[in-house]
Structure formats: C-alpha cells, structure tokens
Amino acid sequence: MTRKIKLIHPRDQITTIISRIYKRGMTTTSGGNISVIDQNGDIWVTPSAIDKGSLRASDIICVKKDGTIIGKHKPSSEFPFHKAIYEARPDIKSVIHAHPPALVSFSIVRKIPNTNVISQAKHVCGPIGYAEYRLPGSEDLGEVIAAEFKKGYKAVIMENHGTVLGGSDLTDAFERFEALEFCARTILYGSQIGTPRYLTNEQLDDFQAQATGVLPEMETTSYLSDEVEKRLEICQIVQRSCQQGLMISSYGTVSMRWNENDFLITPTGINRWDIDLDDIVQVKEGKREAGKKPSRAAWIHQEIYNRNPEVNSIIMTQSPYLMAFGVTGSYLNVRTIPESWIFLQDIKTLKYGAHFRKNNNSDLVDNCATALIIENDSVIITGDKLLQTFDYLEVAEFSAKSIVLGNSLGEMVPINDNQVEDLRKKFLS
CATH class of the missing domain: 3.40.225.10 (Class II aldolase/adducin N-terminal domain)
Incomplete structure (x- = not known):
C-alpha cells in the first residue's frame, strides 16, 4: 500500500x-x-x-x-x-x-x-x-x-x-x-x-491479477466548487466508516456521481484512515485525473452509474457482521425490524468472482439493489445522497449483527408477509 x-x-x-x-x-x-x-x-x-x-x-x-x-x-x-x-x-x-x-x-x-x-x-x-x-x-x-x-x-x-x-x-x-x-x-x-468457507490460493491469485490496466489520464482537470464539496463529503464518510469499524485501512471504496456519468472515487493503495481531498480521483469520460490511480473497483462504480441513473453514490466495503453472511453463504433476512426492511427490502448474494471485470457479470450492475454481498469479498451499498448510502450501510450491518447475536437465543421470527405489505403501502407507495 x-x-x-x-x-x-x-x-x-x-x-x-x-x-x-x-x-x-x-x-x-x-x-x-x-x-x-x-x-x-x-x-x-x-x-x-x-x-x-x-x-x-x-x-x-x-x-x-x-x-x-x-x-x-x-x-x-x-x-x-x-x-x-x-x-x-x-x-x-x-x-x-x-x-x-x-x-x-x-x-x-x-x-x-x-x-x-x-x-x-x-x-x-x-x-x-x-x-x-x-x-x-x-x-x-x-x-x-x-x-x-x-x-x-x-x-x-x-x-x-x-x-x-x-x-x-x-x-x-x-x-x-x-x-x-x-x-x-x-x-x-x-x-x-454457519460454516465459514475459505478461498483457494488460486482464487486469491485471480483476485490479485484481475485488475485491468489503469485508465488513461486526462490532459487537464477542472476543480469546480461543487466537485470540491463532494471530495470533502467522501473523505468524511471514509473517516467515519473507519472509526465505526465499517471499513478497514486496506480495503474500502467510496464514490459519488459528479456530472452525468462522471464521478469522484477513492484511490487505490492509500490507507483509508489518512485519505484527504487531494487523494480523491476524478473520473471523467473514462479518463482519470492525472497522476492518480482510482480504486481497482472503479469499473464497477462506472457501470453502476451508467446503468442506474437513480444511483448517485456507492460504498463498497467490508464490515464484519455483513461479511459473516458473505463467508458462509447464509441468507441475510432483513425482515428483522421495520426500518431494516423499508431501507433494504432484500440483500442478494453473488458468488466470488462476480466482481472480476473479465466475467462482465450483468447481475452485479443491472438494476442495482440497495445492498449486495459478494461472497468472501465485500458488500456494495448504493443510494442517492452519500449520507443516505452510509445510513443504509449502518442499517444493514446492524441487521446482520442482530441476527448473529440473536442466533444464540433461538431461531429468528421475521416480520410476516401481511406486516410487510402494510409497510409497503405506508412507506413505499
């Protein structure tokens, strides 16, 4: 790093x-x-x-x-x-x-x-x-x-x-x-x-090798006031994520749509605790800000923005309770409390490797849900405003934590279909 x-x-x-x-x-x-x-x-x-x-x-x-x-x-x-x-x-x-x-x-x-x-x-x-x-x-x-x-x-x-x-x-x-x-x-x-599942050394090698070449550099870069404000917002959310244990030094990517499909994203190879405004990378028309390397997951963020116009911010991270589901393949049923279902509704899980660019997995980017777990790798949270997206991450992690902790007490009893329909009518209609 x-x-x-x-x-x-x-x-x-x-x-x-x-x-x-x-x-x-x-x-x-x-x-x-x-x-x-x-x-x-x-x-x-x-x-x-x-x-x-x-x-x-x-x-x-x-x-x-x-x-x-x-x-x-x-x-x-x-x-x-x-x-x-x-x-x-x-x-x-x-x-x-x-x-x-x-x-x-x-x-x-x-x-x-x-x-x-x-x-x-x-x-x-x-x-x-x-x-x-x-x-x-x-x-x-x-x-x-x-x-x-x-x-x-x-x-x-x-x-x-x-x-x-x-x-x-x-x-x-x-x-x-x-x-x-x-x-x-x-x-x-x-x-x-459940039972944690582990990656083979070959899968780990594939992960290290799967990053494609760095995007071409822009010849010139403009820094408008709204762009600088978004950089600050990204840095604040990254810092907050680290402080709350929702991100670690060596992994975590945050981005915000800036102008049409152009976006700002955290860099690769820089400690997340220490990221500042100058580290954030502007990606415009498929080119990166000169002298900087965006996250290796930048292509995922680009495709999500291209295909999901309602998505304006993305957090891709590892948080321990969500990843407990990611490493066991256990289903994360978010019908725990009303807030969890209203915000998340359902969290899908994709197989490890779905996030490799060579696989061109449309399930990863098409109709992107609020939360998506990639086995043994990460969770992707999407939303409109970045603070809202961070809130979704917190709610998802809290929901996962409640299920993990509650498992020692007995089997989870989820909100039933009639109760879900009442929530749908009141909050999502």
Whole structure:
C-alpha cells in the first residue's frame, strides 16, 4: 500500500495509532503497547501502566540505543520483546502488541485465523506465526517471539496472550493488525450462523491479477466548487466508516456521481484512515485525473452509474457482521425490524468472482439493489445522497449483527408477509 510521505514525530505516530486501537475497542486502558525504531536505532515506545485512552505525545518513552531511558514514565513492561524483534529483523521498523477480543479468542483456543476468508487479507497479513506461552515481560517471551519473526513472519499469535505484528512503518503494522483482527471477527461471527468457507490460493491469485490496466489520464482537470464539496463529503464518510469499524485501512471504496456519468472515487493503495481531498480521483469520460490511480473497483462504480441513473453514490466495503453472511453463504433476512426492511427490502448474494471485470457479470450492475454481498469479498451499498448510502450501510450491518447475536437465543421470527405489505403501502407507495 502506498505510503504518504509526512514528517511526523514517532511520539505523534504512536499516540495516533494507539488512539485508533483503543477507540475501536481493540485494546483496554492498561493493555497493549506500540513502538517505533528510528534511524538512530532509538526505540520510541508506549509507557507502562498509563491510560491508553488519553495518551499524549509527552507520555511516549524513548529508549536510546545505549539503553538510556528518556521520558517521565517507565517503558512498557513488554519492551524486551519489542527490542528482540528489532534485533532479529532489521527490516521491521514498528511493532504493535495488543489483546483484541477476536484474536485473543484464537489465542486461547490455540489456533491461527485462516486469512483466506477474505480476498485481500492474506496479501496484507502474510503468513501467521505462533509463539508458545512465556511469562509476560520476560526475556524468554522475547526469545520465542523473535524466533517466529526470524522465520519471516510479520504477524504472530501469542499463546494465551494476544497478538504481535511488525511493519516497515507504523501504518504498515496497523494495516496488518486491523486486517488480521477483521479476519478473526468474520470467522467468529460466521461460525455463529454457519460454516465459514475459505478461498483457494488460486482464487486469491485471480483476485490479485484481475485488475485491468489503469485508465488513461486526462490532459487537464477542472476543480469546480461543487466537485470540491463532494471530495470533502467522501473523505468524511471514509473517516467515519473507519472509526465505526465499517471499513478497514486496506480495503474500502467510496464514490459519488459528479456530472452525468462522471464521478469522484477513492484511490487505490492509500490507507483509508489518512485519505484527504487531494487523494480523491476524478473520473471523467473514462479518463482519470492525472497522476492518480482510482480504486481497482472503479469499473464497477462506472457501470453502476451508467446503468442506474437513480444511483448517485456507492460504498463498497467490508464490515464484519455483513461479511459473516458473505463467508458462509447464509441468507441475510432483513425482515428483522421495520426500518431494516423499508431501507433494504432484500440483500442478494453473488458468488466470488462476480466482481472480476473479465466475467462482465450483468447481475452485479443491472438494476442495482440497495445492498449486495459478494461472497468472501465485500458488500456494495448504493443510494442517492452519500449520507443516505452510509445510513443504509449502518442499517444493514446492524441487521446482520442482530441476527448473529440473536442466533444464540433461538431461531429468528421475521416480520410476516401481511406486516410487510402494510409497510409497503405506508412507506413505499
């Protein structure tokens, strides 16, 4: 994934990422730690026993290459294994350790999540290692974790403990962390309603290879005021989606129709949390804004706009409860509450590969429904105003969550046909 070149102090990098992790419920007040090693070999690390929900840059500790500690707190008690990873793998420049619930679930049953559950996850996460239990904070723990990293892993499940991930920078490590936890959640939620199905390595290779050549560039690009406003709206919805767990760093596409069939769309290869106005790509008359690469799914968005004049915005993303249905093939019956049926009415599921351009699948774009699930890949939500489309996404995810959670209580009793007809007459006539 493309890295934006920004001069950000390690202290600020760490506080930004730990805040995201904490607010998304992937660590606790006291749990987890992050570090970055700089060009001097100094390691910047979160402090021990300080609230992760309110960390400031001034709280971050620097452990100099000679062992000198600079800062007003003690470094994390898990600092030894951070140091051991950097010594074992000079290519690793950042480490994240946390106890996100789904990955801890795998940790305590001593299993590794199968990242073939979602199309791009294996590419983001790489192979997953497994470190046997050792006393937290001990040199022994550092040794067993470093031994896994020496094998080439950048993600390791820690037995009865959690997970640890490394990256070429902190953004890279966070993308890996977020994608792995997403896989774990999707597998867990899918197991509540059915049996998760996994993609073959050949299918994953097809996914990586299926993107066609980049659109030709425009010679000149105009930026009118209404176009700039739409860029801002897209950025705000992407940020909101990330904050609410409806999108992850490494996957998610948002677009808005701009002028006739021309549209604005999020780029490929840029971390979704960090997208700004200048990253959004204008696509006009089949050409892209010069110097930018639109999402690889741009052709899907183009075809939906071409064939569905009432659609003016599209969100293509992965959210864990919807994808629980996507990886099991279970039917998502949205007759849960009146709002869900009124907004969504029905959610179809297409087989994996329907979103490949070479297949030219008309079912994907013709008469596009409000929501559509592509097995083991994504959900596509369409609507008029972008906020409305985002609302549909939230309603769909909440509906899926209610069914997954309710499954442990008993069989779902949907709104019946007579009740649906009453809703149709009152709200859709």
